Amino acid sequence: MKHLVLAAAAASLALPVTAQEPVPNPSPGEIAAAAPASDWVAIAPSELLVMDLAPDATGKARRVVIQLMPAPFSQGWIGNIRKLAAAHWWDGTSINRVQDNYVVQWGDATEKKALPEGLMTVPESGYVTTSDAISEANAKHLDLVGGGESALAAALSAEAAAVKSENNAAQFSIDGTRTKAAPGGWHERDSYTSWVEIFNGWPVAAEQSGEGVWHYWPVHCYGAVGVGRNMSPDTGSGAELYTVIGEAPRHLDRNIALVGRVITGMEYLTSLPRGTGALGFYEDAAQRVPIRSIRMANELSQDDQPKFEILSTDSVTFHRYVEARANRRDPFFIKPAGGVGICNIPVPVRMAPK
């Protein structure tokens, strides 16, 4: 008897490129893998930050690729990060902190390296953005899903009718109207705030101010990349970065800037030895992991550029994927949950087909 223990794997970040045959009760990963080519969107090399660590003890290369957030989120810090990468500022710096179930952090361990000129000091107001700013940055996106009887809304309604199962209807549903109520996303009950959704490819939370203005902010999920800082009102320059390696530390939302997420190579960070100093800093400088270079992908030679695609979160495929994450019906499962946390919906990313 083949031991199928825990065969119900989470959809991996890097999916196989070949589309698969439809199966009766597909897993979220199978749904994404079966998406038509038109649902996949190329990620521009100018949006990818490439971190090459020193090879591991066996000589194996370790490359981590980070996708930066789109406007209007965190653009002040992201501008700084582009300048730091262009100045090759991180070359020769290191990973200095690995705290279990929290973060891996990198930057200049000496805290003495001069920063390049022209970095912006971003105010704390930059931790959130407004629906007006989103509207400006994403006019096309809002047209697609915000207006009346769009094709997507209609497709989602049909989809909702098709996938709604009697068991779960009460707790969870795909609903064109609810989806249309927010710009472009998916939402559910959240332990931290009144609204969460996947917006334009990214998990975000939102809340309405007293004046009726909606404020949006990115959320700390596994693999999210943020900006280390000193005590308030400092907000960090972007030179000191970290990524989340445990349960989503959502208490950091709106307290610290998020700028992107790791889309490949996460295992080179998560498998590092935990630091034994306070907050997981390495006590011995020899434990630090050298960073060979950090570059924007478009600065690399054509052959060396990583090529990735993201599953459009405006596609019907993506909505089916989310619904399946909330209601697992693939063969391993006996009880679909009827809901899903915003940080348990990794947006599918794959290497671009050659």
Add this chain to the structure above:
Amino acid sequence: MKHLVLAAAAASLALPVTAQEPVPNPSPGEIAAAAPASDWVAIAPSELLVMDLAPDATGKARRVVIQLMPAPFSQGWIGNIRKLAAAHWWDGTSINRVQDNYVVQWGDATEKKALPEGLMTVPESGYVTTSDAISEANAKHLDLVGGGESALAAALSAEAAAVKSENNAAQFSIDGTRTKAAPGGWHERDSYTSWVEIFNGWPVAAEQSGEGVWHYWPVHCYGAVGVGRNMSPDTGSGAELYTVIGEAPRHLDRNIALVGRVITGMEYLTSLPRGTGALGFYEDAAQRVPIRSIRMANELSQDDQPKFEILSTDSVTFHRYVEARANRRDPFFIKPAGGVGICNIPVPVRMAPK
């Protein structure tokens, strides 16, 4: 200038033993560290499973300690685990699977080792329990918090008045009445089900059936230990175990048995190289991590027995700790969240003072 980046650490699982002086806006960790000795409860050695891995490449010992769940949760599997440990069944087995952001799994990689006699076959109904079963197993506990004007309820009400801040009152509050509504716990909005709480030291979820009966089940948080299984109706024997090393995979709740949680040594599991085979299994047998032995702690010599204490989740200190996790006011923070996910409330555990 000292670089305080991300000084806002999560409370670690192993807190310093010395109680600290009160500080104005204590962090959750500071609140737990300042608890009176009477709030700490010894964990019986008969409830601890001790896994000794082979030493690491530098010769360092690697001990992982798992606290087993109390009745009435998962007792069929836990009985099997006690028998497997008594038979020294795991000695010479190995860690065979490390899947990033999901699980580390151990057991017999050959899948051929005979199990000891007398293991129970637990039915799928064992994934949940009822309030009646809880009442029976925890009569004393229910008396403490369920009945009218108990001392704890009164203390919680006073505490609620003291800590309620204007900012957060709307979204989150400590409320003796709400706490009393469930047997002994804390609860908040949850993305997966209608009720979650910390019950008798453990994060659990609950739902009311059509007949008005409450069903309870343990939830998959970081560090939770569960029982690998084949396809339904198999529920696993307990010989194949895993622990969660990423974002809480709550879709596994009620689909697979949980039996405990790692309380120390988690870093020896989370820092292992990720497996490159399907589902993160190691492709090369040489990559497997040998397990020297797994024993119940009370089977070890007195000198070798790990001694731990847990912060009573019925204490006012614990309720203050949860409130502070939901509303971080320690100096690093500028915006308290106003809520907290059930898996972002690690129950404080410490080594017993000598």
